[in-house]
Each structure stands twice: as C-alpha cells, then as structure tokens.
Amino acid sequence: MRTSQSRTGALSPARSMLRTSLGFSAASVPVIALGGWLLRGQAGGTSALVGALVAVAFFVVGALGVRAVVAGEPGLSIAGALVVYIGQLIGLVAAFLVLRGADWLDGRAFAAAAIIQTLVWQVGQVVGFRRGRHEIYPDVALPSGS
Template identity: 85%
Template sequence: MRTSQSRARASSPVRSMLRTSLLLSAVSVPVITLGAWLLRGADGMASALIGAGVAVAFFVVGGLGMRAVIAGEAALSMAGALVVYIGQLIALVAVFLVLRGADWLDGRAFAAAAIIQTLVWQVGQVVGFRRGRHEIYPDVTLPSGS
C-alpha cells in the first residue's frame, strides 16, 4: 500500500501539462483576441479576451487542484477530483452570473474564444502529458548494481 509520503515524492505529469498548456495559451490568447477584434470590433475583442481568460483560469485552477489531490492519500483521489471539479463549476457559474447583464459583452466572441482556448488547452495537456516524466512504480527500489 502506498503512503502519502511516497505519493508526495512521486513524479506527477501535472506540472508538465500545466507548463505546456500555459505556453500554448500565451501564444493563442493574443491571436484569438486579435481575430475577435478584426471580426467583431472592440466589444468582440474584450469579450474574447475575457472568454479565453476564463477558460485558462478554469483549467489552471483545476490543474493546481489536481496536483494537490495527487499528492494526497490515494484513497481520496476520486473524491478530491470531484471536489475540484465541483469547485470549478461553481466558479464558472459565478462568472456567468456576473457577466450576464453586461451590455458590452459579445456572446459569440466570448463563446468562440472560450471554445478555441479549451481546445488549445486540451492539446497542451496531451502534449505535456506525453513529454512529462512520470514514475510508473514509485515505491519500487532498484538493486544498487543497476
């Protein structure tokens, strides 16, 4: 049985996934914002920037939350992941409620930017996971001759 101490030392792919996704986001958010400005004007640009920003914040909070869950007890991983997900959804609903009455908000630009940024983030997570180093059996001790 694994202990929380051995899990905390185990390598997690989440760091690599966050780093790669943030790097891709640093490139994609300005491109998305520029595209929205060209297609929808100033309100579209602001809406796209907020939509992409909300998507990035959503995934960063989830990634950091999962990093904390992975470092904890193995028996609590699924419950911890559910708590992180519910927390993300509550925050997302709060953002939507705040922005609901904004007259300047261009809903199409906001939604398009959020969807595009979500796809960019997913690509970043897959690439980051594949490039990340993870221990498959962190509790196994190799012989000293190896």
C-alpha cells in the same frame, strides 16, 4: 515519496501537462483576442480576451486542484477530484452571472474564444502528457549500482 519530478529529474506528467498548457495558452490568448477584434470589433476583441482568460483560469484551478488531491490520500482521489470539479463549475457559473449584464460583452465572441481556448488547452494537455516522465514503480528502491 510523491514529488513533481522523477528520480531522473524529468518533469512528472501532471507538471508537464500544466506547464505545456500554460505555454500554449500564453501564445493563443493574444491571437484569440486579435481574432475577436478583427471579426467583431472592439467589443468582440475584449469579449474574446475575457472568454479566453476565463477558460484558462477554469483549467488552471482544476489542474492545480486535482494535482493537490492526487498527491494526498489515494483513496480520496476520486472524491477530491469531484469536489474540485464542482468548485470549478460554481466558479464558472459565478463568472457567467457577473458578466451576464455587461453591456460591452459580445456573447458570440466570448463563447467562441472560450471554446477555442478549451481546444488549445486540451492539445497542451496531450502534448505535455506525452513529454512527461512516467515512472512505473516510483516507490521501488534502485540498487546502488544503477
């Protein structure tokens, strides 16, 4: 029985990590875009917004993909995670190829925003993991008196 919640109703670590990271991202993306706009003008603000959103999309797809893989057959978890990672890289290269020729794109603002958003996402992952409920023996039936 694999669920996104424990028997006590607390969020699983994977769900808590995704939820916390999305919350941190929702707060940071506008700040990053504003910083890009203040430092590099309108093109910098737009580029920073796009860079931060591309990073968030990259991590959300990865988190959901790995969560789906881990919920399946345990023996395929590593291979499935590798497939998710390769798919993420293909998507990221495709995004870069699409944006490469854009006249409005400020490369420095885009890259800085993506890096900052990556750090924000990682902090959200750590905080979410620490807040998640970790079941040690999820398949063990508890006595009826507990």
